[in-house]
Amino acid sequence: MRKLVKRGYLALILLFLYIPIIVLILQSFNAGKSRAKWEGFSLQWYSELFKDQAIMKALYVTLSIAVIAAIAATVLGTLAAIGIHAMRKRPQAVMMTMTNLPMTMPDIVTGISLMILFTFSKIERGYITMLLAHITFNTPYVILSVLPKLKQMNKHTYEAALDLGASPSYALVHVILPEISPGVITGLLLAFTLSLDDFVISYFTTSPMVQNLSTLIYSKARIGIEPTLNALSALMFLALLVLLLIVNRRASNPAKAR
Amino acid sequence: MVEKEHLIDLQHICKEYDDTAVLTDINLYIRKKEFVTLLGPSGCGKTTTLRIIGGFEYPTSGTLLFEGKDIGALPPYKRKVNTIFQKYALFPHLNVFDNIAFGQKIAKVPTKEINIRVEKMLELVNLRGYGKRSVDQLSGGQQQRVAIARALVNEPQVLLLDEPLGALDLKLRKDMQLELKRMQQALGITFLYVTHDQEEALTMSDTVVVMSDGRILQIGDPKSVYDEPANAFVADFIGESNIMRGMMLQDELVRFSGANFPCVDAGFGENQPVDVVVRPEDIMIVGNDIGQITGIVQSVLFKGVHYEMMIDTGETIFKVHSTVMQAQGSNVGLSIVPYNIHIMKPMLRPVLPSEGEGEEEEAL
Amino acid sequence: MNQSLSLPSWMLWLLGLFLLGFVLLAVYSVKRTNGIRRSFFASPYTLWMVLFTIVPCVLIAYYALTDANGAFTLDNFRNFWDSNYSVNQLYTQMGPEYEVLIQRGTVNIGILVYSLWMALLCTIICLVLGYPAAYFMADRNIKIGSILVVLFIIPMWMNFLLRTIAWMTLLEDQGLINTLLKSLGFHSVQLMYNDRAVLLGMVYNFLPFMVFPIYTSLTKMDSKLLEAAQDLGANHLHTFWRVTAPLSLPGVISGITMVFMPSVTTFFIPRILGGGNTMMFGDLIENRFLTEGNWNLGSALSLIMMVLILISLSVLRKADPEGEGGGMI
Numbered sequence: 016m017r018k019l020v021k022r023g024y025l026a027l028i029l030l031f032l033y034i035p036i037i038v039l040i041l042q043s044f045n046a047g048k049s050r051a052k053w054e055g056f057s058l059q060w061y062s063e064l065f066k067d068q069a070i071m072k073a074l075y076v077t078l079s080i081a082v083i084a085a086i087a088a089t090v091l092g093t094l095a096a097i098g099i100h101a102m103r104k105r106p107q108a109v110m111m112t113m114t115n116l117p118m119t120m121p122d123i124v125t126g127i128s129l130m131i132l133f134t135f136s137k138i139e140r141g142y143i144t145m146l147l148a149h150i151t152f153n154t155p156y157v158i159l160s161v162l163p164k165l166k167q168m169n170k171h172t173y174e175a176a177l178d179l180g181a182s183p184s185y186a187l188v189h190v191i192l193p194e195i196s197p198g199v200i201t202g203l204l205l206a207f208t209l210s211l212d213d214f215v216i217s218y219f220t221t222s223p224m225v226q227n228l229s230t231l232i233y234s235k236a237r238i239g240i241e242p243t244l245n246a247l248s249a250l251m252f253l254a255l256l257v258l259l260l261i262v263n264r265r266a267s268n269p270a271k272a273r
Numbered sequence: 274m275v276e277k278e279h280l281i282d283l284q285h286i287c288k289e290y291d292d293t294a295v296l297t298d299i300n301l302y303i304r305k306k307e308f309v310t311l312l313g314p315s316g317c318g319k320t321t322t323l324r325i326i327g328g329f330e331y332p333t334s335g336t337l338l339f340e341g342k343d344i345g346a347l348p349p350y351k352r353k354v355n356t357i358f359q360k361y362a363l364f365p366h367l368n369v370f371d372n373i374a375f376g377q378k379i380a381k382v383p384t385k386e387i388n389i390r391v392e393k394m395l396e397l398v399n400l401r402g403y404g405k406r407s408v409d410q411l412s413g414g415q416q417q418r419v420a421i422a423r424a425l426v427n428e429p430q431v432l433l434l435d436e437p438l439g440a441l442d443l444k445l446r447k448d449m450q451l452e453l454k455r456m457q458q459a460l461g462i463t464f465l466y467v468t469h470d471q472e473e474a475l476t477m478s479d480t481v482v483v484m485s486d487g488r489i490l491q492i493g494d495p496k497s498v499y500d501e502p503a504n505a506f507v508a509d510f511i512g513e514s515n516i517m518r519g520m521m522l523q524d525e526l527v528r529f530s531g532a533n534f535p536c537v538d539a540g541f542g543e544n545q546p547v548d549v550v551v552r553p554e555d556i557m558i559v560g561n562d563i564g565q566i567t568g569i570v571q572s573v574l575f576k577g578v579h580y581e582m583m584i585d586t587g588e589t590i591f592k593v594h595s596t597v598m599q600a601q602g603s604n605v606g607l608s609i610v611p612y613n614i615h616i617m618k619p620m621l622r623p624v625l626p627s628e629g630e631g632e633e634e635e636a637l
Numbered sequence: 638m639n640q641s642l643s644l645p646s647w648m649l650w651l652l653g654l655f656l657l658g659f660v661l662l663a664v665y666s667v668k669r670t671n672g673i674r675r676s677f678f679a680s681p682y683t684l685w686m687v688l689f690t691i692v693p694c695v696l697i698a699y700y701a702l703t704d705a706n707g708a709f710t711l712d713n714f715r716n717f718w719d720s721n722y723s724v725n726q727l728y729t730q731m732g733p734e735y736e737v738l739i740q741r742g743t744v745n746i747g748i749l750v751y752s753l754w755m756a757l758l759c760t761i762i763c764l765v766l767g768y769p770a771a772y773f774m775a776d777r778n779i780k781i782g783s784i785l786v787v788l789f790i791i792p793m794w795m796n797f798l799l800r801t802i803a804w805m806t807l808l809e810d811q812g813l814i815n816t817l818l819k820s821l822g823f824h825s826v827q828l829m830y831n832d833r834a835v836l837l838g839m840v841y842n843f844l845p846f847m848v849f850p851i852y853t854s855l856t857k858m859d860s861k862l863l864e865a866a867q868d869l870g871a872n873h874l875h876t877f878w879r880v881t882a883p884l885s886l887p888g889v890i891s892g893i894t895m896v897f898m899p900s901v902t903t904f905f906i907p908r909i910l911g912g913g914n915t916m917m918f919g920d921l922i923e924n925r926f927l928t929e930g931n932w933n934l935g936s937a938l939s940l941i942m943m944v945l946i947l948i949s950l951s952v953l954r955k956a957d958p959e960g961e962g963g964g965m966i
Contacts, residue, residue, distance in 0.1 A: 021773040021776065022773075024769060024770065024773060025770060025773050025774065025785065028766065028770045028844075029785075029788055029789075031841070031844075032789065032792045032841070032844070032845070033792060034807065035795075035800045035801075035803035035804055035806075035807070035841070036792055036795050036800065036803070038803045038806050038807060038813070039795065039799060039800070039803045042803075042806065050805070050806045050809070050812075091681055091682050091685060092682065094678040094679065094681060094682065095678065095679045095681070095682030095683075097675055097678045097679075098675055098676045098677060098678030098679025098680070098682070099676075099679050100675075101675035101676045101678075102676045102679070106676070110679060110683070113683075113686050113690065113691070114686075116690060116694075117686075117690050119898070119946060119947070119950060120943065120946075121898065121899065121901070121902035121919070121942060121943075121946065122899070122902070123902050123904060123919045123922055123923065123939075124697070124902070124922075124939045124942060124943060125693075127697070127922065127923075127926055127935070127936075127939055128690075128693030128694055128696065128697050128939070129689065129693055130926070131693060131696045131697060131700065131932070131936070132689070132692060132693040132696055135696055147689065148689075150685075151685070151686075151689040151690065154682060154685070154686075158682075169358075169360060169362045171358040171359070171360070171362035172362045172363075172364060172365075174327075174329050174349065174356070174358070174362070175356070175358055175362040175363075175364070175423075176364070176375070177328070177329075177348065177349040177350045178327060178328075178329075178349050178350070178354075178355055178356045178424075179350075179355065179375050179376035179379065179423065179424075179427065180350045180376050180379040180380060180427070181350055181375075181379050182350055183348075183675075185379065187675075190364055193364075193366040194364075194365060194366060208794065211794075212793070212794070212796060212797060214796075214797070214798055214905070215904070215905075228796060229796060229798055232796060232798045232799055232802070233798055233905065236798065236802055236908075236909055240799070240802055244799065245799065248795055248796050248799050251794075251796075252794055252795050255794045256791070256794075259787070259791075
C-alpha cells in the first residue's frame with residue numbers, strides 16, 4: 016500500500032512534467048494547424064520543416080553555437096580548473112568567487128550586462144556576440160565539473176610522472192587528462208545542453224537578423240507557433256535521448272572497473 | 274672539496290614557505306650504494322629534504338650537488354633519481370604493465386626491450402603474471418611493489434622513498450623492510466629513505482640522519498646513534514631513555530637523582546648543568562644495600578622479552594628493563610656502569626617529541 | 638550571415654593580444670619554475686572573465702549611477718521608489734491594477750513586490766511538491782532512483798519556451814482541459830491569463846531544481862543513521878523529523894536557492910501564460926532597456942536585483958554554513 020502511494024505520487028509528478036511534451040509531440044503529427052483539435056495523423060510538418068528557411072537557419076545557428084561554445088568553454092574551463100587547482104589558497108578563493116559570480120547572477124542581468132558591453136564597445140550584435148556570450152556562461156559550469164575530479168586525484172600522481180621523466184606537457188596529456196576526463200566530458204555535455212536551451216542570454220546578445228531556435232520561437236510566440244517548430248523540437252528531443260543512451264553505455268563500462 | 278664517492282651533496286640548504294623556515298642549514302652527503310634514512314617526527318622537514326632532492330621543491334638557498342654537479346635548478350624529469358611516493362601515486366588509468374613501462378616509453382626504449390625489462394621487474398617484486406591487472410584491483414602491498422618496480426625499471430642512481438611502508442600493516446611492513454633491503458643490496462642502488470619509525474630506520478639503514486624542526490641533529494650509523502645520542506632529543510626519539518637534568522661536578526663525575534655517579538665523559542668543566550641519559554636496559558637492579566641509589570618498584574609490565582618496571586627513588590622515577598621481575602612495592606638498589614651514562618650539553622628547548630603518525634605538511 | 642561574421646578590427650587585435658599574452662605567460666612560467674607551476678593555465682580564463690563578466694558588471698554600475706548625459710546622479714535609484722508619470726506611461730495599457738501603481742508612482746516597487754511574492758509562492762509549492770518526490774526517489778526500496786533522476790532531467794531538454802507554450806494548448810478557453818470539462822458536462826473555466834497560470838508555468842519550469850539537490854542530500858545520508866535512530870527507539874515519524882529532515886536541510890536550502898533566484902527574474906512566462914496582463918521584475922528590466930531605452934533606470938533595477946540576490950544568498954549560506962547542498966544537475 017505504502018509503496019503504491021509512493022509510486023503513484025512519483026507517477027503524478029512525472030505526468031505533470033511530461034504532459035506538455037506529449038502535447039507538443041502529438042501536435043507535430045496533427046494534420047491540421049489547430050492547437051487543440053486533432054485532425055488526423057500526418058507527417059506534413061516534418062517534411063515542411065526542411066523547407067522552412069528561417070527554421071533551418073535558426074537550427075544551424077543554434078547547433079553551431081552550441082558546438083563551438085561547448086568546445087571553447089571546455090578547453091578554457093579545463094585549463095582554468097587545472098590552473099585554479101594548482102593555486103594557493105587566496106588566489107584560488109578569488110578565482111572561485113569569479114566563477115560563482117556569473118552562476119548566481121540572474122540570466123537576465125548577465126544578458127543585459129553583455130548587451131551593454133557590446134553596445135558600449137560598438138560591436139554589432141549578431142552571431143559572434145552570441146557565441147562569446149555562450150562561452151562566457153558555459154565556462155564556469157565546465158570548471159565546476161572538472162574541479163572535483165582534480166581534487167579526487169592523488170596529488171602526487173603528476174609529480175610521479177615528472178619523476179619518471181615526463182615533461183610537464185606530457186604529464187598533462189598522458190596523466191592528468193585521462194584522470195579528469197569524466198569531468199571534462201560531463202562539462203562538455205552540460206555546456207552543450209545549456210547552450211542549446213538558452214533563451215534569455217541569447218535574446219539580449221543577438222540581433223533580429225541572427226536568431227537561434229529559442230529567439231525564433233519567442234518572436235513567434237505571440238502570433239502562434241507553427242507545428243513545424245514542434246516537429247523540429249521533437250526530433251531534437253529524440254536526438255538528445257539517443258545521445259544520452261550512447262553516453263550512458265560509454266560511462267557504464269569504465270564504471271565497472273572502478 | 275667534494276669527495277669522489279659522494280653521490281649527493283647538500284650544502285647549507287634552507288627552505289622557507291611564506292617566511293616560515295622549514296629547513297635550516299641542512300648539510301648532508303650521501304655515498305654511492307649507501308642506505309641513508311632521514312628520521313624524525315612529523316613536520317621535521319625530512320619529506321621536504323627528499324622533495325628538494327627529487328626536484329619537486331626548490332631550496333630557498335644552498336647548493337644541491339649530484340656527482341659534483343649543481344642540479345638545484347633542474348626539473349624532476351631531468352634528474353637521475355626516482356621516487357616512491359607516499360600512497361604510491363600509481364596511474365589509475367593504466368594497468369600494472371603500463372605503469373611500470375611509463376618511464377621506459379618516455380625514454381623511447383624499443384618495445385621489445387621494454388617488455389623484457391618490465392617482465393624482469395615484475396619478477397623482482399614477485400608480481401609475475403600481474404601485468405594486465407588494473408592497479409585498482411591490487412592490495413596495498415601489491416600496489417607498493419608496483420610503485421617500486423615502476424621506479425627501479427629506470428635504473429636510477431638514487432631511489433627516494435617517502436614513508437613507503439606507512440600504509441601497510443605491521444606484518445607486511447616487516448616483510449617489506451627485509452625485501453627492500455635485499456633489493457637495495459642486490460641492485461647496488463643508493464636508497465634515501467624517509468620514515469618516522471625509529472625501529473625501521475635502525476633495522477634498514479647504513480646511515481641514520483635524525484632531524485627535528487628543520488635541522489639535522491645527528492648523523493651516524495644506527496649503532497652510534499643509538500648508543501651515543503648527540504642530545505636528549507635524539508636519545509628520547511631513538512629507543513627509550515631516562516633523561517634527567519644533572520650537574521657535571523668534575524671530569525668523570527656527574528651528580529643526578531640525588532647521588533654522584535662516576536662516568537667516562539670529560540671536558541664539560543666543573544659544576545656545569547648537563548643532560549644525563551640512561552637507557553632502561555642499562556640500569557641494573559641489585560640488592561638495596563649495594564646499589565648506588567635505592568627505590569621502590571611502583572609498577573611492573575610484562576613486555577614479552579623483558580619486564581618494564583617503574584622505580585621511584587624519591588627524586589626520579591626510572592624506567593628499568595630487566596628479565597628478572599621484582600615484586601611491586603619492593604625496595605631495590607640500582608646501579609649504573611660508568612660508560613652507560615651519557616652526558617650531553619643541555620638542550621635549549623625542553624620540548625620532547627611525541628611520536629607522531631601522519632603526513633607532513635606540504636605546500637604545493 | 639556574412640555581415641554578422643565580420644569582426645571589428647579592434648577585436649581581432651584584442652584576440653591576437655589575448656593569445657600572445659597567453660603564450661608569453663606560458664613560456665615565462667615554464668622557464669621560471671621548470672614547468673612545475675600550473676596556475677598560469679587559468680590565465681586565459683581570468684582574462685576572459687574580466688572582459689566578459691567583470692567589465693560588464695562595472696558598466697551596469699556605471700549606467701546605474703549616471704544620467705542620460707553621463708553625469709553622476711542617484712536619480713535612477715530615486716526613480717525606483719518614486720517614478721513620475723512620464724517614466725511609466727508605457728504601462729498605461731496594462732491591467733487595471735497598474736493604473737493605481739502609475740498614479741502612485743510605484744510601478745517599480747509594485748512589480749518587485751509582486752515578483753518576490755510570486756517567487757515565494759513558487760518556491761513553497763516546489764518545496765511541498767518536490768520534497769516528497771525526492772524522498773520517495775531516495776527510498777532504497779525503489780531501486781530505480783537513478784532512472785527516475787534521468788526521467789526528471791529529460792523534459793528539460795525540450796526547449797523551455799516550447800514547453801511553456803504547450804501549456805497554452807492545455808489551458809486555453811478552447812484548450813484540452815476545457816474541452817474535456819465541457820464534454821463531461823461542466824462549464825468551461827478561465828485558466829489562462831491570470832496569476833495562477835503564471836505560477837503553474839513557473840512551478841513547471843523550476844520543480845526539477847528543487848528535487849535534485851534534495852535527492853542528492855538524501856542519498857548521501859548514511860542509511861545506518863536511520864537504523865541507529867530506530868535502534869534508539871524512534872518511530873518512523875520521529876526518525877523523519879529528528880534525523881532525515883535536519884540532514885537533508887542543505888539540499889533543501891540549495892533547492893530553495895535554485896528555485897527562488899531564477900523565479901524572481903523570470904520573464905517570458907508571464908508574457909505567455911499571463912497574457913501580458915501582469916509583469917515580473919525580469920520583464921520590467923527588459924522593458925526599461927529595450928522598449929523604453931532607458932539604460933540608466935534599467936541598470937539601476939539590475940543592480941538592485943543583484944544586491945537583493947546577494948543578500949538572500951548570504952542569508953541562505955548562513956543557514957547552510959558548510960555549503961554542501963550544492964547539487965548541480
